[in-house]
Amino acid sequence: MNIRISKPAEKLEEQRGLVCPGCGCAHFRVLYTRAAWGGRIIRRRECRHCGRRITTYERSTG
Ligand SMILES: [Zn+2]
Numbered sequence: 001m002n003i004r005i006s007k008p009a010e011k012l013e014e015q016r017g018l019v020c021p022g023c024g025c026a027h028f029r030v031l032y033t034r035a036a037w038g039g040r041i042i043r044r045r046e047c048r049h050c051g052r053r054i055t056t057y058e059r060s061t062g
Pocket of ligand 1: 020021022023024025047048049050051052
């Protein structure tokens, strides 16, 4: 017997898992990018949907 078990489709995570805490969408407009100490990059983002602004900290490679 050849029984095939179909796995439930796994959801692919968003690239960074960054979603707006206000509306849950993932579309942001970058207001400005700024380098910080320790090789970090600060990005100020604004949600395109509800206009909520969030700040993200990223590590630059290298
Ligand atoms: Zn939003």
